[in-house]
Amino acid sequence: MTPDSSAPGSSSADRSADVAADLFIPVRAEPPAQLAQAIRTARSLARAEGVSVHIVCGKDDPVTLGHLTEQLRHIEGVQLCEVPSCAPKARAMNEVVRQSRARWVGFLDVDVAMSADVLRRTLSEADLDQLDYLEFVELSTGTGTVPRLLNIQSVLFQMANAYLADRLGSRYFASSGLLLRRSFLDRVGPWPEDGCEEGYRWSLAAAGVPQRGRTSTVPVQGRPAANLNQALRQRRRWYQGQLRAAVDCLRPGYPVRGRILGLAGAASILAQAGWVVSLGLSPVSRRARRTFTALSLLETTRLLMAAPSLRSASDQRPRDIGAFLAFEIVEGLAVLSAVLPTSQQFGWRPTVRG
Numbered sequence: 001m002t003p004d005s006s007a008p009g010s011s012s013a014d015r016s017a018d019v020a021a022d023l024f025i026p027v028r029a030e031p032p033a034q035l036a037q038a039i040r041t042a043r044s045l046a047r048a049e050g051v052s053v054h055i056v057c058g059k060d061d062p063v064t065l066g067h068l069t070e071q072l073r074h075i076e077g078v079q080l081c082e083v084p085s086c087a088p089k090a091r092a093m094n095e096v097v098r099q100s101r102a103r104w105v106g107f108l109d110v111d112v113a114m115s116a117d118v119l120r121r122t123l124s125e126a127d128l129d130q131l132d133y134l135e136f137v138e139l140s141t142g143t144g145t146v147p148r149l150l151n152i153q154s155v156l157f158q159m160a161n162a163y164l165a166d167r168l169g170s171r172y173f174a175s176s177g178l179l180l181r182r183s184f185l186d187r188v189g190p191w192p193e194d195g196c197e198e199g200y201r202w203s204l205a206a207a208g209v210p211q212r213g214r215t216s217t218v219p220v221q222g223r224p225a226a227n228l229n230q231a232l233r234q235r236r237r238w239y240q241g242q243l244r245a246a247v248d249c250l251r252p253g254y255p256v257r258g259r260i261l262g263l264a265g266a267a268s269i270l271a272q273a274g275w276v277v278s279l280g281l282s283p284v285s286r287r288a289r290r291t292f293t294a295l296s297l298l299e300t301t302r303l304l305m306a307a308p309s310l311r312s313a314s315d316q317r318p319r320d321i322g323a324f325l326a327f328e329i330v331e332g333l334a335v336l337s338a339v340l341p342t343s344q345q346f347g348w349r350p351t352v353r354g
Helices: 011-018 032-045 062-072 089-099 116-128 145-168 182-188 198-206 230-248 256-282 287-306 306-314 320-339
Strands: 019-025 051-057 076-085 103-106 134-136 136-142 179-182 214-216 219-224
Touching: 019 032, 019 089, 032 051, 032 062, 032 076, 032 116, 051 062, 051 089, 051 116, 051 256, 062 076, 076 089, 076 179, 089 103, 089 198, 103 116, 103 182, 116 134, 116 179, 116 198, 116 214, 145 214, 145 230, 145 256, 145 306, 145 320, 179 182, 182 198, 198 230, 198 256, 230 256, 230 320, 256 287, 256 320, 287 320
Parallel strands: 019 051, 019 103, 051 076, 134 214, 136 219
Antiparallel strands: 103 179, 134 179
16 A cells, blocks of 8 residues: 555545544654664554554654655555644644544554554453553563663553552553543543643643543563663653643643642652752751651662562562662652753753653
């Protein structure tokens, strides 16, 4: 099939009425190796029955667009979907959602790989159980220490998310791998387009809508972090997004559950920042030493309680508990840089994706 290079309002998007799910992979100025991985993933997922796979690229990115046009010309089942821009990604997500008519709309990050069997099975389960959403846990590939530590963090985040979903009835939605029922999307509304982390504020709005969903027990694979510095830059961006969402949810119009969710996320970030600050003040303050000790015991207890889940999902090794605590202290510096305003205006200066 020749890829459709027109906007999503064309016959390519209209055909989505005949499929169970539209799966979109937004790309923007990607390195060649990463773009090649996205094409391989799209070609694999196109084998899933009832799923239409689209690689989404902005017209303001002519280099990537030209490369995709040439590559997808020879790949059956994967369509090229042009949008005005993928910067920010939320703009592209809103554009393709407006044009899709499928029962399910899915998004997959460019660096995430998933098999057609996993997609087919989870989509069938979501339909059978009448779920509103289905998330995929992203784990980094690679055997080094940094990927293992990041995977521990990913599993812990999902465990906290599951706890919030059970107690609060809402959760943060990660955008790395996500399937959303169309009717649920219509009730929540579009993603905010004025921030670099589109999922956080949308999650707070979604908290006001009844939701039933599941996190897939089969993880999807993301690329390994190139180094610790890249991982810290990425997390700083995430923390800025969560803090902005927490500030935004204090404004009128947010549902109560959304405010609780946003403030809970901010409290977790501020606790980690306080952990690092108390460590720095420990040599001169007894109270700081006590605070650091208490927070360290709480975090160690959390890790030990989560150990069975971590071993099954992240290839955890015994020494990784200590290494992860050290990583969290180093990461606390990134937390502090996200907490402290970096511009004269209220808010946080956007950070470079990494």
